[in-house]
Amino acid sequence: CVFYTPERAEKMLFPVLPLAISFVTISVRNDDTRYNVEDYAALDGMRVGVVANSKNVSALETFIREHGLHMILTPYIDMRSMLEALQNKELDGVGVSNLGRHNPFRVVAQFSPEPFYIAVNRHKPEILARLNDGLEKIMLRNPFYGETLYGKYLSANKATSPVFTLDEQA
Numbered sequence: 001c002v003f004y005t006p007e008r009a010e011k012m013l014f015p016v017l018p019l020a021i022s023f024v025t026i027s028v029r030n031d032d033t034r035y036n037v038e039d040y041a042a043l044d045g046m047r048v049g050v051v052a053n054s055k056n057v058s059a060l061e062t063f064i065r066e067h068g069l070h071m072i073l074t075p076y077i078d079m080r081s082m083l084e085a086l087q088n089k090e091l092d093g094v095g096v097s098n099l100g101r102h103n104p105f106r107v108v109a110q111f112s113p114e115p116f117y118i119a120v121n122r123h124k125p126e127i128l129a130r131l132n133d134g135l136e137k138i139m140l141r142n143p144f145y146g147e148t149l150y151g152k153y154l155s156a157n158k159a160t161s162p163v164f165t166l167d168e169q170a
Helices: 006-011 055-066 079-087 125-141 145-154
Strands: 020-029 047-051 072-076 093-097 105-117
Touching (some): 020 055, 020 079, 047 055, 055 072, 072 079
Parallel strands (some): 047 072
Antiparallel strands (some): 020 105
């Protein structure tokens, strides 16, 4: 599964319908109590890791501007080294597409919803035709299919501590 970009569209075939919608998130260590969900003021001054040259960087920059925040964005070459830096307390958080149910971190902000797709080898249009047909049938029979997938595979990790707003915590 991938997000659509014009560059990818030159190399891959994309179906008419997306598989589901994902979000960019800011995740923090589960034991870091400085941050609560949607408490954007607390994010000010945060050291946030990002994967260099990923779509998440521009989405995070927009989020920062829209909320009048100052964050120190630290680029990493790959996801693994960035998540290790968060675990080792070298970062306060990470800006990533949703890490899903196996995320060992707490999501304190999510934004920039975007559809993602099953992409097909550019030289296999027959597979794309079958994929389009299958996705159309699935969506006609169950319009909430994307939500079901999201809930099963991408929703916040239930093993982490609950995440509350400041009002809910009070």
